[in-house]
Amino acid sequence: MKIIVLGADGYLGFPLSLHLLSKGHEVVGVDNLSRRRRVREVGSHSATPISDPFIRCAALREEFPGFQWRFMDLRDPVEVDYIFEKHRPDAVVHLGELPSAPYSMMDIEHCNETQVNNIVSTNNILFAMRKHVSDCHLLKLGTMGEYGTPNIDIPEGSFEVEYRGRKDKLLFPRQPGSWYHLSKVHDTQNIIFACKIWGLRSTDIMQGVVHGIVTEDMERSCDCVGKDVDSRLITRFDFDEVWGTALNRFCAQAIIGHEITPYGKGGQTRGYIALRDSIQCMTIALENPPEEGEYRTFNQFDECYSVNELAEHVVKVAGEQGIEAKIWNIENPRVEAEEHYYNPDSEELRKLGFKPTHMLDEELEITIGYLRQFKDRIEEKRDRIMPTVKWSA
């Protein structure tokens, strides 16, 4: 297949591109490098010293000479139209959105920037698909955070409703918890509409929190004697308050001897999936596209954990590597339920063959083990881990 990966310089986009190339697909990577700029904006950096985009691209081309790279801003409808016209892809993976809740909560400018960036980029893609490749499969990254934490089970996308004696199949109501999460809900509604009126096909991934740094492709591609991973092919690992997930922050904190800091009571429960398994899922979705006009939703995660459980797992795995870590529950900067029911479905990807390979502890062992060599880089940004962006008035 010919696949465009939007956001190909990102945490998921780069290893996904590598994986698709290694499976023999033709890949066009697109990015405007804005993630790099935005992490600098908040005074931080990736714990892993990811390569310059030129070096990354050259490293991929050594093994996959057909790999193409385009520097482009997805907010520009003319540019987006052009790549669809030029490349006429079989599928497009849209990872090119602003993915941070705290970034969107900083102020009105960051709220608007996040929502406009995400909505406009997705709309531009939908219109370009309609015009040039109406058969193309849009694989779009949403988030499990679209659902929030309702007091009932969470189906995959939509559900059968019985109300006052009548029935219909409707979108499951969303309760997003930040301006960023809201933007993903807006995308969801926009994509549903485009599939309905134009017959486009799309898979909307409600993804859990992804963790891990290393994938087999980075090892397999290695040409450096005595090392397991080609350092040019590693992906980013953000750990600051704005761009790092809770689990990433906990790993970073353990490594530099900082207390591990769950927000609030720590009962906030979410779905989690290892990076390599996320890539496995996206590849399965690409190789099993939906029908014409079909909009389908996959809840893409492996296991559920509360934030306190995450902290305990990090303490345990770090301890096994001789790192002593302590937990300190701090005031929650977010407005969210800290104790709640949580029971989301995740059957659809398993039906298509998804088999999780790395559970939390196993992946954490690799992540912490790999990350320890970058202790100095984490230490350098130690003051960017504790939360300053607040949700409340």
Added chain:
Amino acid sequence: MKIIVLGADGYLGFPLSLHLLSKGHEVVGVDNLSRRRRVREVGSHSATPISDPFIRCAALREEFPGFQWRFMDLRDPVEVDYIFEKHRPDAVVHLGELPSAPYSMMDIEHCNETQVNNIVSTNNILFAMRKHVSDCHLLKLGTMGEYGTPNIDIPEGSFEVEYRGRKDKLLFPRQPGSWYHLSKVHDTQNIIFACKIWGLRSTDIMQGVVHGIVTEDMERSCDCVGKDVDSRLITRFDFDEVWGTALNRFCAQAIIGHEITPYGKGGQTRGYIALRDSIQCMTIALENPPEEGEYRTFNQFDECYSVNELAEHVVKVAGEQGIEAKIWNIENPRVEAEEHYYNPDSEELRKLGFKPTHMLDEELEITIGYLRQFKDRIEEKRDRIMPTVKWSA
């Protein structure tokens, strides 16, 4: 009360401002006149020759010297912040959005323009309220079109869900039918979130299609001997394919002897309300604000009609005024259900005292009677009535 009316030069905003002033409220009107510009953009004009904004404003000030007017673009967060800081209103009525489905469906530029305009303006208002007047009541114009046409009853905003043996109260799923309608759904989700995390209060109006031109305030304010309506105070009446509602188009078509053209089978059923009753409802909502942190939804309409029924009512009322009109069902440019179940609730406003005063025929009689004097202005734009903007691929 001190009330800011955003979109005060518009179809609803101008007569609402007039009504609130005549009820003794202090009003600050805000507009950037973009609706006038956008109607010109599609080669049309209002059938009623609305006054220059300066004359309108002067006419209001003759009777209400305290009326204030500000020319401002709501997309600018700095400007929006400034008016909330300066005026510190008790309530703000947000009618300042792009309100046209066909306009949003023209191309990617109009899609993005509509969604960005509407989302950004509402976000700017929410942030300014939070900063300067967290007690302020946001009365926000949504649309019954947010719900689409589900096969079950439509409650007011949210509903009690029972699913796999557990219960929760959740947002009723939305099925909007254009990029414009989608923007209103995005607003809804954004406002719910702001009320939740910041304790803001908001009434979200899911309004049916509004019809009519004349309100009592325009008559009462009259100082022109021998006329019932002060011509400086009339509101706009759009009838072209982009800015006119089906009912407006039918009235205009009848007056110039053009066939009345329902789209498709004509079974599309929606809620309708007379302009004066819409203003009554908004005034009731303003005078009965929600609690701190409360987000409430009112389904604001009086009666439901199918498009074919509308056409038949126009034929009947026009006939009574000696105008012979014929119906011609044309191909539907939209993608929408042409035969469907439709049973929306509308109890909340009635509980607060809303009493509809003008049913469809009664208001149509006034509208067609008043509009006939502008037959030449409609005739001049005859070629802008039939649909050219299409929904499908």
